[in-house]
Amino acid sequence: MSAIIxxxxxxxxxxxxxxxQAGVPISMLTSYDYSMARILDAAGIDVILxxxxxxxxxxxxETTLPITLDQMIxxxxxxxxxxxxxxxxxxxxxxxxxxxxxEALRSAIRIMKESGAHAVKLEGGAEIRESITRIxxxxxxxxxxxxxxxxxxxxxxxxxxxxxxxxxxxxxxSDAKLLExxxxxxxxxxxxxxxxxxQVAKEISIPVIGIGAGPHVDGQVLVMHDMxxxxxxxxxxxxxxxxxxxxxxxxxxxxxxxxVKTKEFPSEKEAY
Ligand code: KIV
Numbered sequence: 001m002s003a004i005i006x007x008x009x010x011x012x013x014x015x016x017x018x019x020x021q022a023g024v025p026i027s028m029l030t031s032y033d034y035s036m037a038r039i040l041d042a043a044g045i046d047v048i049l050x051x052x053x054x055x056x057x058x059x060x061x062e063t064t065l066p067i068t069l070d071q072m073i074x075x076x077x078x079x080x081x082x083x084x085x086x087x088x089x090x091x092x093x094x095x096x097x098x099x100x101x102x103e104a105l106r107s108a109i110r111i112m113k114e115s116g117a118h119a120v121k122l123e124g125g126a127e128i129r130e131s132i133t134r135i136x137x138x139x140x141x142x143x144x145x146x147x148x149x150x151x152x153x154x155x156x157x158x159x160x161x162x163x164x165x166x167x168x169x170x171x172x173x174s175d176a177k178l179l180e181x182x183x184x185x186x187x188x189x190x191x192x193x194x195x196x197x198x199q200v201a202k203e204i205s206i207p208v209i210g211i212g213a214g215p216h217v218d219g220q221v222l223v224m225h226d227m228x229x230x231x232x233x234x235x236x237x238x239x240x241x242x243x244x245x246x247x248x249x250x251x252x253x254x255x256x257x258x259x260v261k262t263k264e265f266p267s268e269k270e271a272y
Pocket of ligand 1: 030049050051052053054091190211221223
């Protein structure tokens with residue numbers, strides 16, 4: 001284990017920037033609740049993202065658009081109570097920062113004050129520069145997010161790979177440089193060609209964390225429910241499943257139901 005990580009009592013935005021400089025890969029997973037965040041933190045995850053993917057995997061919505069600021073704060077405060085060591089970053093939900101930088105600042109301050117999280121993440125580039133600048137000026141660290149930005153799904157129309165064409169790739173590179181220049185401490189790149197992600201990671205000094213962006217970046221992020229195999233119908237090429245919890249949970253539930261119905265459970269030993 002690298003000395004940077006071993007010596008870190010608490011992972012901060014500075015720690016992950018040092019990790020990039022030292023070539024130590026950054027691990028990030030999503031989490032939305034206390035119990036799961038406790039397991040990830042104890043396992044040694046560097047960053048927990050309280051993603052607005054909670055809208056999909058926790059609430060069952062088709063997109064990330066419906067989740068509210070209050071709901072994100074509820075999820076984030078549950079995660080913060082569990083996170084003893086890792087950095088906690090919270091997605092600013094759709095509608096809380098796009099149109100108006102004063103509202104963006106108010107939303108970011110609510111997240112930081114009410115949840116105790118350490119940083120916020122916003123989707124977009126030049127079009128949200130005022131919001132990013134305003135939030136940063138209040139001392140709130142900002143993580144950027146470019147490429148496939150799920151809050152704009154109705155603009156894109158699909159969840160396919162972004163920035164395959166030259167013009168979109170050039171725009172993404174220019175946005176990445178802008179986010180670095182504005183003062184973002186890190187950047188998520190979602191579902192873009194590996195070569196482009198590699199170029200961005202090389203050309204900017206802040207850590208680049210990829211999801212479906214290939215191996216040549218500074219860290220990786222996955223949605224926890226996907227990598228644990230809970231969302232068993234979701235199978236994009238970039239996803240590696242580290243467990244099949246859908247089957248584990250389903251089998252446990254089936255066994256429990258059977259034990260209750262046959263009066264196998266509880267036994268005398270399990271009674272008072
Ligand atoms: O909301 C989320 O889970 C995310 C990750 C996909 C990066 O933004």
